Amino acid sequence: MVDESVILFNELDPSLKNTHVRNVFMDGRQEEGLRLMDRMRSMKGLAPNVSTYNCLIDGFCKCGDVEKGKELFDQMNEVGVSPNVITLNILVDAYCDIDHIVKAVDLFDQMLASGCSPDASVYHRLIYGLCKAGRMDAASNVLSKLKEAGFRPDIVCYNSLVRGFCKKSMVDKAYDIIKEMEEAGVKHDSVSYNSLIAYFSQNGNFGLARKAMEWMINEGHVPTIATYGALIHAYCSNGNIKEAMKLFNDMSSISKIPPNTITYSIRIESLCNNNDINGAPFLVDDMKAKGVKPNSDTYNAMFEGLKENNLLEDAFILMDAMIEHACKPDYKTMEILTRWLSTVGKSEKLTSFIQGYKVSPLSE
DNA sequence: TTAGGGTTAG
Numbered sequence: 001m002v003d004e005s006v007i008l009f010n011e012l013d014p015s016l017k018n019t020h021v022r023n024v025f026m027d028g029r030q031e032e033g034l035r036l037m038d039r040m041r042s043m044k045g046l047a048p049n050v051s052t053y054n055c056l057i058d059g060f061c062k063c064g065d066v067e068k069g070k071e072l073f074d075q076m077n078e079v080g081v082s083p084n085v086i087t088l089n090i091l092v093d094a095y096c097d098i099d100h101i102v103k104a105v106d107l108f109d110q111m112l113a114s115g116c117s118p119d120a121s122v123y124h125r126l127i128y129g130l131c132k133a134g135r136m137d138a139a140s141n142v143l144s145k146l147k148e149a150g151f152r153p154d155i156v157c158y159n160s161l162v163r164g165f166c167k168k169s170m171v172d173k174a175y176d177i178i179k180e181m182e183e184a185g186v187k188h189d190s191v192s193y194n195s196l197i198a199y200f201s202q203n204g205n206f207g208l209a210r211k212a213m214e215w216m217i218n219e220g221h222v223p224t225i226a227t228y229g230a231l232i233h234a235y236c237s238n239g240n241i242k243e244a245m246k247l248f249n250d251m252s253s254i255s256k257i258p259p260n261t262i263t264y265s266i267r268i269e270s271l272c273n274n275n276d277i278n279g280a281p282f283l284v285d286d287m288k289a290k291g292v293k294p295n296s297d298t299y300n301a302m303f304e305g306l307k308e309n310n311l312l313e314d315a316f317i318l319m320d321a322m323i324e325h326a327c328k329p330d331y332k333t334m335e336i337l338t339r340w341l342s343t344v345g346k347s348e349k350l351t352s353f354i355q356g357y358k359v360s361p362l363s364e
Numbered sequence: 365t366t367a368g369g370g371t372t373a374g
Contacts, residue, residue: 026367050367051366051367054366055367058367086369087368089367089369090367092370093369121370125369128370128371129370156370156371159371162372189371192371192372194371195371224372225372226372226373228373229373230373230374232373232374234373236374262373264374266374269374298374
């Protein structure tokens with residue numbers, strides 16, 4: 001069979017062949033790209049270059065096949081194409097994304113040992129990935145290596161560390177980082193403040209959280225949706241709905257920040273936790289009116305509330321709404337529904353739901 | 365002459 005894409009490829013100027021294959025990979029046509037790469041290798045004086053490999057590896061990683069990406073990375077070494085910092089960044093990001101932190105660190109160490117000199121971005125992204133995974137010892141270790149290599153952490157890197165330490169309740173370490181930022185002349189921003197505000201409010205220290213909000217304003221930073229979100233969530237968890245609502249209103253009226261999916265989900269979750277499931281549909285209507293799209297977390301909060309109140313028929317209607325609005329259930333949705341529906345002998349509804357069929361008797 | 369592009373709230 002004649003392969004049209006190969007014929008077209010053959011006619012291209014040699015100088016354009018790598019670009020063409022890159023475009024094929026970036027377009028998500030991995031199989032076709034691989035065929036063209038084979039073709040290239042068989043042509044005299046032509047070979048895929050590092051950027052072609054990078055597009056290919058990135059394509060596989062984005063499709064979730066990171067191991068295939070790593071295989072191709074190894075293949076690069078075999079065929080004599082040296083990986084560069086972009087190759088390394090693609091793989092480090094991909095490993096961090098799927099929480100294969102050890103592999104990300106191994107790859108990084110391997111590159112260091114092989115004499116490749118990563119630029120600051122590789123350190124930055126690895127630190128971010130490690131902080132996100134809560135691996136603060138490893139993150140601190142990479143931070144030291146970054147400094148040894150003569151680089152400096154930037155604001156994003158510092159903020160990742162502040163957040164990581166706050167999440168682990170290692171607030172002294174977070175303060176150390178803030179101090180280091182100040183000494184290094186890197187000015188903290190609203191993101192740095194938001195991590196602290198979230199930490200204080202989660203621990204019920206609302207006085208300090210509000211104080212930090214004041215400091216950030218005095219320093220010329222504007223509170224963001226995350227500032228309000230952290231506080232609203234903490235007040236809701238603490239049962240102080242009045243204060244939460246005040247902030248919700250202040251956010252729109254004073255700060256002119258419209259609520260988003262997360263802010264609404266926080267409030268819906270709070271209603272459900274306080275046995276006020278009847279209030280949830282009104283909030284959903286309000287979201288719709290404001291053009292804010294519910295996501296799986298919004299639905300999950302409502303499913304939890306309906307389950308607590310044993311409102312099975314309402315759950316079926318909600319499952320239909322989820323399908324109708326093309327909102328993909330996540331692992332948490334599946335967990336809630338599996339447990340609930342199997343207990344009440346309605347597992348077949350879950351099967352239909354997964355297959356994308358309506359489940360409510362009202363819609364039949 | 366390319367390729368990747370990291371931060372905060374639930």
